[in-house]
Amino acid sequence: MERSEVSELKMAMVSEFLGQLTLSYGTEVEPIFPTVVAYRDFDPISDAARLDAAMRTKGVDEQSIIDILTRRSYEQRREIAFEYERLAKKDLQTALKGALSGSLEALMLGLMKSPAQYDALELKAAMKGLGTDEETLIEIVCSRNNRELVDIQKVYRDLFKKDLEKDVAGDTSGDFANLLLALVQTKRDEPSNVVDYEKIDNDAKSLYDAGVNRKGTDVAVWISILTQRSVAHLQRVFERYKSYSPYDLKESIRKEVKGDLEKSFLTLVECLENKQTYFADRLNEAMKGKSAKDKVVTRILVSRCQVDLMKIRREFKKRHGRSLYRAISVRTVPAEKHHNNNTLINPHL
Structure with missing residues (x-):
């Protein structure tokens, strides 16, 4: 042959x-x-x-x-x-x-x-040697829920005898590091049957006042709200935010911050809105043109095939x-x- x-x-x-x-x-x-x-x-x-x-x-x-x-x-x-x-x-x-x-x-x-072992190994590889694969760090840390992050941290410690939090802190800096570390610390509220409309309104206004409504951006406020509130609560906050700002939250992020911090906030918001849509779009982008990213495609399919790939598949067909x-x-x-x-x-x- x-x-x-x-x-x-x-x-x-x-x-x-x-x-x-x-x-x-x-x-x-x-x-x-x-x-x-x-x-x-x-x-x-x-x-x-x-x-x-x-x-x-x-x-x-x-x-x-x-x-x-x-x-x-x-x-x-x-x-x-x-x-x-x-x-x-x-x-x-x-x-x-x-x-x-x-x-x-x-x-x-x-x-x-x-899934936890695979994610831990991917994260370690992203922080190994000179330079950091920020794209992989952002994808994994910003898309996993509390339970998944807790499992990843345990496996990471077992495999490498190091704390994931310390390695992330050592390989990143500034507000980008602060955002990733806040997620790794898994302080997000669990879902509740009680809808707190006053808190929703307060959080929406706080996001607006910390960004579009002032000169400069109070990133700490954004990090606190986006990493600690439950997913269902934040989805309502994003809707309420539109009543304060002329832009939706993703447009506000693009106007207020740049670089890895912008990518991280956008990934986080997209995953909070609809995680399967985020992965569907990421797969589509990874398969475009001659610069296709086989590693990204492989990582998403392997890591999500026993989690939510059925929904990702449906979103992919609907959107693309x-x-x-x-x-x-x-x-x-x-x-x-x-x-x-x-x-x-x-x-x-």
Whole structure:
């Protein structure tokens, strides 16, 4: 087989993996939030044996690896890993590293992590060495809820023997650092059945007075309100804000602050308004043009496939006029391969 043909085949397999994460499997009713669910007829011993055979095959049977690992929940993959180690006398992740390479290796290893483990590793990588990947920090910290952030911090401490808060403080500065640290401290109010209209009005006016209604911006007020109030409360605040300001809150942010702080505030507000819409738009942006960001696409799909990818998928189609499955397939696979890989494009999604 020519090198170009091998490369195209690899691209097709990676595309198929990403596409499979946007589908749901099994005979159960389609879930409301996740797209990867527990497999009903689960047999970890059989799956472990199939994986072992796939990695022993000359050239590696990558399709079998994809089929198994993308159709099992994280808990089931842990059971498979346990049985694999008993069978093959070596760690499954180590075996996957040896058998796979490039994007497919990164994808499979990511899927072997829990959402909290995956996020912790991504955050550590974003702060490793010289320079900081602010985009990744913003995406993860500004989009996770209190429970998710608590889990991430625990895993981060277990993995790296360091506090996430200290690492974020060491790698960022100024108001940008203050915003991220306020989120990491997880002081956001829990949802309440009581609607406090006076507090909603006060918060809306405070946001206006701290920004558009004065010279300079009192960023501390914005940080306090946006990181401590419940999501439902803030959604009402955003609506009330329009009665004070000639601009909505996102327009106000663009006028008042710049750089990483602007990106952080915008991401936070977008996630508070509709987290799935934020991820749908981020995926669409990441797949545009020649500068497509495969790492961003992979991170969102892997980290959200057991959380809310079903809703993200629906938002993507509503906002961008095509299925996420199709968008990934068209972007990552050469056009001449489409007819030979019918599983990459599902017109019903």
